[in-house]
Amino acid sequence: MTYAVEPVGPPDAVKFAATVRGEAGNWDRAGTLPEPVREAVARAGLFGVGLPERYGGSGGGPAELGEVCAEIGGVCSALRGLLTVQEMVAAALLRWGTAAQREQWLPQLARGHRFAAFAATEAGAGTDLAGVETRIDEDGDDLVVTGRKRWITFGGTADVFLVLGRAAGRPAAVLVEGDLTGVRREPVEGQLGMRAAEIAHVDFDGVRVPRDHLVGPPGTGLTHVVGTALDHGRYTVAWGCVGMAEAGLDAAADHAVNRLQRGVPLAEHQLVRAQLARAAVQTRAARELCARAGRLRRQGDPSAVAETVVAKYAAAGAATAVGSTAVQTLGAAGIAPDSLAGRFFRDAKVMELIEGSPFVSELHIGDRLLRRHGFCPPSGERARAVIQEGPQ
Structure with missing residues (x-):
């Protein structure tokens, strides 16, 4: 099915929701969001509602973002979850990322050219994220990420992960592209809800990323x-x-x-x-x-x-x-x-x-x-x- 939604002025979540409302049950049964849906969300400008215009967003405030999430939430929680994880990573980069990180990543997230996931939860660290054991080790000009993350929303298809770990014993956050060697995904199927959110457990097995992928200094992660x-x-x-x-x-x-x-x-x-x-x-x-x-x-x-x-x-x-x-x-x-x-x-x-x-x-x-x-x-x-x- 083709979702023909084009942006007209400010992002129009109402128009978009009306276009896809009848399909949400199919996504839930299939356990995935079809690629054309993601493309339609991007065309409708819904990924960048809370981002400044200079980064490809619409410069909307909390009220505008809230209404978009309510409108999409009334259609499909998994689709709203896609907006949420995209916004979570973008918000962290907007506030704590370097100028270079913001210039590189935020336009791609706002336009849906790349999809993000937030990788924090572990088997022994859910509510208490201070207990994460994922390691972020220094090795020359690189960082090496090793650990297993669980229950990652859109972890099955994300292009980039914001990963919480420990660097020299201190909490740290790092960006890890999903196509790097050592990234392995284990899809989760049949969970109670959010079945189209492509949830996965994700292993990072000695994944090497440039040092400039660290978001904020160690200790602030x-x-x-x-x-x-x-x-x-x-x-x-x-x-x-x-x-x-x-x-x-x-x-x-x-x-x-x-x-x-x-x-x-x-x-x-x-x-x-x-x-x-x-x-x-x-x-x-x-x-x-x-x-x-x-x-x-x-x-x-x-x-x-x-x-x-x-x-x-x-x-x-x-x-x-x-x-x-x-x-x-x-x-x-x-x-x-x-x-x-x-x-x-x-x-x-x-x-x-x-x-x-x-x-x-x-x-x-x-x-x-x-x-x-x-x-x-x-x-x-x-x-x-x-x-x-x-x-x-």
Whole structure:
């Protein structure tokens, strides 16, 4: 299928979403995003929404980026995931990369000429990324990257990875092209959700890259480079969850009005209306929290990072709860192979776990509240706060 979407003025996510909406279920079943879809996203200008125009982006702010992610999230979480990882790597390079790195990589990412992946998670380092064991060793003019990364979104097809490792015992981040000798990919299939996100485990077996692929000095790889990427990822995931919740709510409400039982619409049952009302409030609250986080980010407010954690926590929870309500309302239609509600229900649970699980987010939010009243978290928990808050 050809997706004929051309950019007209600012990136138009609404027009693009309408073009591909009917195909998302097929991508989920196939476990991949077809190349023509990626090309259409690039033509529509959606990869560079948050990047300055000088790097091929559209110069949009947090509000514009959020609405794009919500629109795409309401169609396909895997497609929104492609935008997220592209934005995560671009955001890290924009803030912490050298001038040469920005000039080389950002236009390629903004135009979809290359696709990026964020390689941080390991078997023993998921929530606590301070525990990564991937090595970044010096060898003359090169760096040698050795380690195994797990659950990498679009790790199966990425052209370049932003890899978190350790250089001389200190956290460091490095760019590694996917076609280099020593890069091996192990596709993950049949996972709960995000099935079209081409998730893979990736081995880096003595991969040699130039020293200038190091992003930021050693010691800043986690709190600065990766911290920026994760913060950006949380924000886009949060808005994607808003889109999922809104689409799921619309599907449930439409079914409730049009599904008849003994000649009576489901909507005439008070319990159904009450369920939908709760879902509507959760969805609206999530949108407002995301909008608040966006305003703070635009203003450069120091609390923006923490408020983004709040927004992602609320939005992912709303998407999961609304997904459950939608499936319940649709009944058998909600668990059918082609059910949008069922697909979003699976995807939403994944959204709760990535970019900060609910439990970690709750601890972070609670600690932040209590610190204002003089409470200091136990010393063993300070690393979590650093990872969650990132650089100010």
